[in-house]
Amino acid sequence: MKILHIISSPRGEASFSIKLGTAIVEKLKASNPDSHLTVHDLTRSPFPHLEEVHLNSFFTPAESRTAEQAEAIQHSNNAIAELKAAEVIVIGVPMYNFGIHSTLKAWIDHIARAGQTFKYTENGPVGLVEGKKVYLAISTGGVYSQGEMKSYDFTEPYLKTVLGFLGMTDVSVFRVEGINVPSIQAGALDKAVSSIVL
Numbered sequence: 001m002k003i004l005h006i007i008s009s010p011r012g013e014a015s016f017s018i019k020l021g022t023a024i025v026e027k028l029k030a031s032n033p034d035s036h037l038t039v040h041d042l043t044r045s046p047f048p049h050l051e052e053v054h055l056n057s058f059f060t061p062a063e064s065r066t067a068e069q070a071e072a073i074q075h076s077n078n079a080i081a082e083l084k085a086a087e088v089i090v091i092g093v094p095m096y097n098f099g100i101h102s103t104l105k106a107w108i109d110h111i112a113r114a115g116q117t118f119k120y121t122e123n124g125p126v127g128l129v130e131g132k133k134v135y136l137a138i139s140t141g142g143v144y145s146q147g148e149m150k151s152y153d154f155t156e157p158y159l160k161t162v163l164g165f166l167g168m169t170d171v172s173v174f175r176v177e178g179i180n181v182p183s184i185q186a187g188a189l190d191k192a193v194s195s196i197v198l
Contacts, residue, residue, distance in 0.1 A: 001032040004086035007041040008104035009094040009139075016176045016189060017092035021137035023193045024090050024174065031198060040082065042103035047075050047110045049102070058113055076110040083111050088133045089168070091159070095140040099154045108162055117166045127167025134163055134171045141180035 005025050009015035029035045048054070057069035058076065065073065083089070093100055111117055117129050136159060144153035160171050176192035178184040 001028065001035040001088060002086050003028055003035055003037045003088045003090065004082060005037060005039045006089065006091045006104070006107065007039065008043065008092055008101045008107075010043040010101070010103075011094070015092070015094065016139035016179050016192075017094040017137050019189060020139060020174060020176045020192050021090050021092035021135075024135050024137055024196055024198075027196055027198055028088060028090075038082065038086065042101075042107055046103050047079060047106045049106050050109045054110075076113055076116075079107060079110040080113065080116055083117075083129065086132065088135070090135045090137060093136050093138045093155050093159065095138065095144070095153070095155050098152045100158065112162065112166060125165065127165055127169075129167040132168045132170065134168050136171060136173045138173060138175045138177075139179065140175065140177045143178045143181065143184075145175055145177060 003025060005021055007015075007018055007021065009017045012018070025037060029037065051072075053068055053072040054076070057065055057073035060069055062070075091104070093104065111129075114120065118125050118127050120126075136156065138155050140153075140155075142149055144150055144155075156173055163169075163171060174192055174196055176189050179188050
């Protein structure tokens with residue numbers, strides 16, 4: 001099994017999304033001892049936010065790209081190759097201001113590419129990244145999985161939508177939540193890890 005662990009938290013060892021993501025990876029490795037793990041920390045090796053040169057490179061045939069465009073598209077090519085090589089993708093998702101971290105959004109912008117990870121047809125767009133299993137390790141300061149704050153959560157709905165658009169529809173979600181709520185923060189991580197069922 002080839003596992004890709006995407007990290008998007010800049011908090012390092014203090015990050016709950018990294019701890020939860022790592023727990024998922026460890027359970028996967030325990031069930032599949034011959035697994036190969038690739039870790040991509042987007043905060044240490046980030047993909048650039050899309051600029052004009054990146055977008056132009058996406059829509060210019062390879063034989064017509066300038067040297068600048070050929071260099072710019074390598075970010076997307078590398079991200080897509082890493083994604084396609086994996087059978088299982090674990091994505092660490094800390095919530096920032098109700099959404100995902102900008103490094104994760106930049107990664108998505110580089111993997112979501114017409115003709116590579118999805119295509120347009122007469123019947124609408126079709127995802128091309130199929131046969132993957134995705135696990136989301138979401139961490140939040142409050143409780144967003146239920147109750148009055150659920151509508152404020154734009155992490156899970158967005159990621160399920162964009163990943164599904166690319167063909168990755170088999171998505172499981174695990175959450176460590178309430179890490180800033182005094183009454184539940186102490187046991188939040190243990191509760192999240194115990195909820196992991198592969």
